[in-house]
Amino acid sequence: MRAVFVRPGGGGVEVRDVDVPEIGEGEILVRMRVCGIDGTDLEKAFGRPITPPMLGHEVAGEVVESKTSEFRPGDRVFVHHHVFCGRCYYCLHGSYTMCPLFLKTTIEPCGLAEYFRVPRTNVERGAVLKLPDNVGWEEAAFIEPSACVLRAINRAGFRPGDSVSIVGVGPTGAIFIRLLKSFGASVVAAADLSSFRLEAARRLGADIVVNPLEADFPEECRGATDGRGVDIGVLATPTVKPLQTVLDTIRKGGVLLIFGAPEKGEKAEIDFSKLFLRETNIVTSYSTSEVETNLMLSLIASGRVSLRDLITHRFRLEEAEEAFQTARDAGRSLKVVVEA
Template sequence: MNEQLPKTMKAAVMPKPGTIVMEERPVPQVGENEVLIKVMAVGICGSDVHYYENGRIGRFVVEKPIILGHECAGMIAAVGAAVSRFNVGDRVAIEPGVTCGRCSACKEGRYNLCPDVQFLATPPVDGAFVQYMTIREDMVFPIPDHLTYEEAALNEPFSVGIHAAKRCRVQPGTTVAIMGMGPVGLMAVAAAKSFGASRIIVTDLEQVRLEAARRMGATHVINVREEDAIERIQQLTGGVGVDTAWETAGNPKALQTALHSLRRGGKLVIVGLPAQDEIPLNVPFIADNEVDIYGVFRYANTYPMGIEFLASGTIDTMSLITDRYPLAQTQEALERAIHNKSGSLKVMVYPNE
């Protein structure tokens, strides 16, 4: 099986922040519990952009050359000796965080909190802007023939929304406000809709993103350049507030808006990571209204459900893909994601085209 494989492959490497260079690297050898994947589509995520611009996110610092990219899907090109679930040629979505499986977090099923997770494109682990990559077989999931590689790659940001919905127990009939319509926010709208939220109110500064949110299932959109989000949400809910509010942009003002849009007994869900560690929140409001606060870190046990939702055809994910680049233009793709906020939604890189 492995003989037809090339010996070397192209990789888009970041030697230092702000620079991507193309390198020839050996095609990785597949371990006995691993699969080798021919990478077909990689979405650019906010974290890729952060590392490219700043070289760090919180405690994760780029100290040596790294390959970015973690929203990915592809085709199995080789299987290890002990692999039982996959064959060469299978189309798969890749869950990018390989966990230890032995710690208390993994045992509890909250493996996103595993302290030893090896997460693609999180220093020092290389990511998916490569033609081939290996990963343990339990981190890949089959996708149906009609699901595109791009949609399968979007299962990664979609999983964040699914995890958020599960954490705060979105039920059919729930009213949800989501602040920030970047790619994670847009997929969060799709997740809230998939879980049966009856009203989904969203905010953003960019009209193109609000229009995309409508396609994803938002029932009301608020351009915060033009109107006060809290006032508008109060109007839309008859002065009551929403059941749950998600902040997905990492914006301090949006987090405060999310809090104050809640009904009494509502739930605040923090998805976005702000640049600063501390943000003032109205503690008497939180206590007086018995607000529940949920932190969301990546996701756990979401990939099969996400693939099912995406394969159902009810979510128009392909309309989110606004820009497409070959691997050789990874730097241009990252620059596009940074500088075209008013036009680009999801930028996609194709390592094998």
């Protein structure tokens, strides 16, 4: 079967022929139907990644073989690649994504493969969710990325009526806009350098849409919030460069939410005195857990949230190289998915 891997030495991806994984007791084999490409995949393929090298984790498909009592061939499922143990110090303190088990768990060989094996640990810890009939494959591709965003929004302490700025309208920035609008944000302000992505932000209902090279984004945010600045500012770019811009949009006592995965060792220079005097709270959010994947599936299944209109490109597995090149082109793509 075919599967996608980071090219040895980096600098892109390649499709390779590998054996269909064999499953053991308590495991399932899934035929991939849809898999989204996200920022961390691009970082793995082209950058200096800080996350494990497996490609494709926004994945849903059909169970083709099961050595479990819970799942049967033909079941349509979403699969989360990471699970937490629920018993360690971190889990007992609610830091599920910091659990030592979390980054050790995965699917084999990856989500961007014709078939993948779901290990017993994932099955037992609730990583496999059955999809109701009314949740299509493309909608299911958004469970993982939107669950990451939902967790981030919760960690930032978002409340209906809050105002939020987002710098970086990539696929995740776009999900932020969609969820925040659905959850009752009073103001959603978005900034990006790509006019294609700004157009998407506008279409998604962002109240303020700004190219920071053409207008003063923090000024626009203050203008929409009685001069205060927003309650929560989100850095949703794969680089820390716009950090000061995000900080300048946030009100005193507000929250800075760091979401985009920076490259290894990336450092930021910020005005520390301002940070202190303005009581800016710093929150980061990495990945997601079964708490949020279940909530997102409920929101999607109930029709409260729909995300598949964020897909701009669809590719076949054998077109993975082109899919990755397209996903990295901010001038013409938003969400790119691979379908089988």
